[in-house]
Amino acid sequence: MTDFASLLVPDRGQQARPIHLVDKDSFAAWLKKRPAEDRALLEAQRFDGKTAYAFAILPRGNEFEVVSAVKNAAELSPWCLAALAGKLPEGTYKLAHGQPGKAALGWLLAQHRFDAYRSKKDDSERGPRILVSGEPARIEATVRLAQATALVRDLVNTPAADLGPAELEAAAAGLANRTGAQLNVIGGEELAVGYPLIAAVGAAATPERAPRLIELEWGKPEDPRVAIVGKGVCFDSGGLDLKNASGMRIMKKDMGGAAHALALAQLVIENRLPVRLHLVIPAVENAVSGASYRPGDIVRSRKGLFVEIDNTDAEGRLILADALAKAAEGQPELIVDFATLTGAARVALGPDLPATFVNRDDLAGELEAAAREAEDPIWRMPLWDPYDEQLKSDVADLSNTSGNAMAGAVYAALFLRRFVPSDIPWAHLDTWAWRDSAKPGRPKGGEALGLRAVWAFLEGRYLQG
Ligand code: BES
Ligand code: ZN
Ligand code: ZN
Numbered sequence: 001m002t003d004f005a006s007l008l009v010p011d012r013g014q015q016a017r018p019i020h021l022v023d024k025d026s027f028a029a030w031l032k033k034r035p036a037e038d039r040a041l042l043e044a045q046r047f048d049g050k051t052a053y054a055f056a057i058l059p060r061g062n063e064f065e066v067v068s069a070v071k072n073a074a075e076l077s078p079w080c081l082a083a084l085a086g087k088l089p090e091g092t093y094k095l096a097h098g099q100p101g102k103a104a105l106g107w108l109l110a111q112h113r114f115d116a117y118r119s120k121k122d123d124s125e126r127g128p129r130i131l132v133s134g135e136p137a138r139i140e141a142t143v144r145l146a147q148a149t150a151l152v153r154d155l156v157n158t159p160a161a162d163l164g165p166a167e168l169e170a171a172a173a174g175l176a177n178r179t180g181a182q183l184n185v186i187g188g189e190e191l192a193v194g195y196p197l198i199a200a201v202g203a204a205a206t207p208e209r210a211p212r213l214i215e216l217e218w219g220k221p222e223d224p225r226v227a228i229v230g231k232g233v234c235f236d237s238g239g240l241d242l243k244n245a246s247g248m249r250i251m252k253k254d255m256g257g258a259a260h261a262l263a264l265a266q267l268v269i270e271n272r273l274p275v276r277l278h279l280v281i282p283a284v285e286n287a288v289s290g291a292s293y294r295p296g297d298i299v300r301s302r303k304g305l306f307v308e309i310d311n312t313d314a315e316g317r318l319i320l321a322d323a324l325a326k327a328a329e330g331q332p333e334l335i336v337d338f339a340t341l342t343g344a345a346r347v348a349l350g351p352d353l354p355a356t357f358v359n360r361d362d363l364a365g366e367l368e369a370a371a372r373e374a375e376d377p378i379w380r381m382p383l384w385d386p387y388d389e390q391l392k393s394d395v396a397d398l399s400n401t402s403g404n405a406m407a408g409a410v411y412a413a414l415f416l417r418r419f420v421p422s423d424i425p426w427a428h429l430d431t432w433a434w435r436d437s438a439k440p441g442r443p444k445g446g447e448a449l450g451l452r453a454v455w456a457f458l459e460g461r462y463l464q465g
Contacts, residue, residue, distance in 0.1 A: 001150055001154070002127075002150065004146045004147060004150075005140075006129065008104055008108060008130060008143060009092070011131035011133040014092055015092065016092045017064060017065060017091060017092065017094070018066070018093075018096040019066045019068055019094065019096060019130075020065065020067040021067075021068055021069075021080075021095060021097070022070070022073060026049075027069070038058055041056070041057075041058055041059070042067065047067065047069070051069055052080070053068075054068070054069050055067060056068075066088065076100065077103065077106075078102045078441075079439065079442070080106065081100060081103040081130075082106035082109065082441025083440035083441070084107075084110075085108075085441070086111070086441070090127060090128060091128055092128075092130075093130050093131070094131040095130075099132060100130055105145055106440065107130050108142070108143065109146055109149055109150070109441045110441040112150045114154055114445065116154075144267060144270050145267070148267050148448070148451065148455070149452070152263045153446040153447060154446070155171065155259040156252070156255070157252075159252055160234055160235035160251075160252040160285070163255065164205075164234045165209055165211060165212050165284060166209065169214050169283065171262060172216055175216065175262065179269045181216050181217065181218035183214070187210055187212040187213075191211060191212060191213060194213075195213050195302055195326070196301060197299055197302070197321050198212075198213055200293040200318070201286055201312075201318050202283075203291045203292065204289040204290075204292040205284065205285040205289075209285045211282075213281070213282055213323065213326070214232070214280075215278070215280055215326075216265060216277070218268070219274070219276040223274045223276045224274075224332075224334075225332035226268075226332055226334045226335075226336075227330060227332040227335045228338075229280045229281070229323050229335060230255075230258035230261025230280075230337065231255070231257035231258060231282070231316045231320055231339035231340060232281045232284065233251075233255055233340075234284065234285045235251055235254065235285050236254035236315065236316075237286055237287055238286065239293065239315060240294055240295065240312045241311045241313045242288060243313060247343075250434060253433050253446060254286075255283070256338070256431060256432075257316075257338035257341075257429075257431065258281045258283065259433065259448075260451050261281055263448060264454060265277060267455050268458065271459070271463065273458060274462055275462055278327060278332060280323045282319035282322060284319055286312070295311060296308070297309045299318075302321075302322040302326065303321070303325040303419050307398055308395060308398070308399045310393075310400055310401040314412070316341045316412075317400060317412050320416055321416065321418070321419040322419075324337065324419045324426075325419045328420055328421050333424075335426045336427045336429070336454055337416070337428050337429065338431055340431060342409045342412045342430055343408065344407070344408025344409040344412075345430035348381070351434065353377055353379045354378045354432070354449050355379060355381045355429070356378040356380050356427060357380070357381055357382075357383050357410075357416075357427070357430070358383075359422065359426045360425045364380050364427075366461070368380060370453055370456040370460055371456070374456035376450065376451070376452035378429065378450050381410060381413070382410065384407070387410055388417075390411065391418070398418060409430050413430065416428055427454075432447075433446060433449060434446060435447040
């Protein structure tokens with residue numbers, strides 16, 4: 001992984017190329033103060049200060065300075081230096097005025113590449129560095145955030161053939177080994193008995209890709225318990241209700257929720273948040289074989305509710321049902337789950353905005369505020385009570401779909417709610433975990449969406465509180 005720590009460097013007065021940030025309002029005044037040759041150079045490079053992400057070079061002998069246009073030079077967004085960081089040559093840089101602040105994150109992430117499957121690698125170790133003054137703790141926190149984001153991207157981008165339930169387990173084991181967290185993995189007969197929905201969804205996979213429940217515990221027993229849950233469907237073929245080719249094409253990303261949960265757990269642990277963390281990842285492959293679970297099958301869930309399978313492609317809510325039930329048994333003061341749960345969430349809100357369902361108004365408000373602060377937007381959707389009865393089954397306690405084509409993300413969330421006791425505050429993020437087209441610092445492919453929002457919320461609640 002990119003060595004982010006070497007790219008965000010404490011300012012001890014080292015030599016650095018200045019970066020002047022301007023915006024459409026400040027450019028004219030800034031330009032007036034520049035020497036005449038700068039004005040000529042900028043004109044020659046057609047730099048007008050108005051086009052965000054455009055930049056120009058001002059030669060100084062063998063060295064140079066940089067001028068870069070941003071949307072708002074007074075308040076830097078996380079991504080406003082990303083295009084620049086992706087293009088500048090190796091070297092040490094420094095903002096001419098002020099500090100990178102939030103933009104440090106984009107500086108780092110712009111230099112992360114997923115090149116495990118490229119025979120020619122980018123020489124990304126040698127990217128541009130930027131100087132930051134202030135507390136070293138802030139630098140470290142930004143580096144950790146970049147690492148967590150990169151972890152999500154890498155896990156999601158890794159093809160399903162190389163990232164099955166066993167590899168998800170290995171990723172959790174790696175975190176446990178690095179940090180002293182306790183890992184517990186349940187498979188085989190114990191899974192079949194204790195987590196029947198996870199076992200059913202994973203039944204068709206080959207033995208090496210057998211379903212499992214991955215749990216990680218960390219923190220002091222006396223600290224408040226927080227559970228983080230993530231959908232770990234390492235590939236979603238749809239099962240016997242097979243997806244079509246285009247629907248299946250990016251289903252390697254269906255473990256994106258697990259990747260978010262793992263990355264969030266990493267942030268909690270590395271930043272030593274004073275909580276008792278319980279990470280719960282149901283990991284399966286939704287495959288097709290003679291052992292597949294079938295439409296019409298009825299499975300008794302961990303919680304005891306009988307679930308009729310209407311559609312084997314609505315598998316995420318099934319494995320999450322048992323995982324949420326397990327998380328709730330610890331009586332945490334908060335459960336957060338991440339899942340690439342429905343195509344309907346994207347139809348409703350598009351790919352950039354995770355649909356967020358919360359069973360408490362105050363918690364929803366705090367999450368939305370944290371998301372705004374972190375510039376990692378989420379949008380609340382309703383757990384609409386009157387729709388709940390649509391999850392009825394003719395023969396069992398409930399069905400895994402509503403049987404109608406509308407409000408799919410709401411029904412999925414209502415299904416999950418059946419497995420979360422109403423006295424436990426709970427937030428469910430139906431995230432896309434994917435970027436269909438690149439933006440500065442954010443390449444096409446696997447993406448963390450909602451991770452920084454929830455992290456900012458947890459940090460605000462437990463670190464400063
Ligand atoms: N993993 C999919 C949801 C999904 C689809 C996420 C496309 C991202 C992109 C999930 O398991 C699924 O297939 N959901 C179905 C539910 C339906 C069968 C009730 C869906 O959304 O169509
Ligand atoms: Zn599915
Ligand atoms: Zn799925």
